[in-house]
Amino acid sequence: MEHGHDITLTVNGTTVSRRVEPRQHLVDFLREDLGLTGSHAGCEHGVCGACTVRVNGDIVRGCLMLAVQANGCKVETIEGLSDSKELAGLQKAFHEKNALQCGFCTPGMLMAAQDLVKRGGKPTREQIREHISGNYCRCTGYQAIVDAIEEVTHGQG
Numbered sequence: 391m392e393h394g395h396d397i398t399l400t401v402n403g404t405t406v407s408r409r410v411e412p413r414q415h416l417v418d419f420l421r422e423d424l425g426l427t428g429s430h431a432g433c434e435h436g437v438c439g440a441c442t443v444r445v446n447g448d449i450v451r452g453c454l455m456l457a458v459q460a461n462g463c464k465v466e467t468i469e470g471l472s473d474s475k476e477l478a479g480l481q482k483a484f485h486e487k488n489a490l491q492c493g494f495c496t497p498g499m500l501m502a503a504q505d506l507v508k509r510g511g512k513p514t515r516e517q518i519r520e521h522i523s524g525n526y527c528r529c530t531g532y533q534a535i536v537d538a539i540e541e542v543t544h545g546q547g
């Protein structure tokens with residue numbers, strides 16, 4: 391009988407040690423064990439992007455990665471990037487452009503958008519659309535989201 395694995399990782403700058411079930415996914419670990427409910431669990435099949443988090447600097451789908459696979463990793467969530475103000479520019483632009491309605495997709499969308507912002511440069515609207523193509527939004531039609539990301543990426547030096 392499997393009794394789980396002990397993992398130690400960094401979550402939003404804090405070292406966390408927990409015992410996890412072998413099949414538990416990272417997004418469920420973050421939400422249920424750590425109370426970090428900003429990352430949403432939507433499709434849970436790698437399709438919608440609502441669960442997007444950052445692991446060792448790269449965005450991943452938290453519903454596809456197992457918690458045990460995050461052992462030793464540096465995990466950052468929407469909560470961490472909000473607290474550090476890394477997302478401040480995007481959050482402001484999303485509000486100003488009405489790029490969120492129900493808000494379900496928004497945390498994952500912001501994580502994906504910030505991944506593009508931190509690369510620097512001025513992506514075209516096509517490149518922005520391509521970058522967020524794995525993040526589904528039922529509400530906005532994407533136009534306002536692309537507007538917001540364009541404003542931030544084109545406003546940076």
Ligand code: FES
Nearest residue numbers: 432434437439453
């Ligand atoms: S919940 Fe992970 S991609 Fe949909």
Ligand code: FES
Nearest residue numbers: 491492527528529
């Ligand atoms: S704002 Fe509702 S899913 Fe995007």
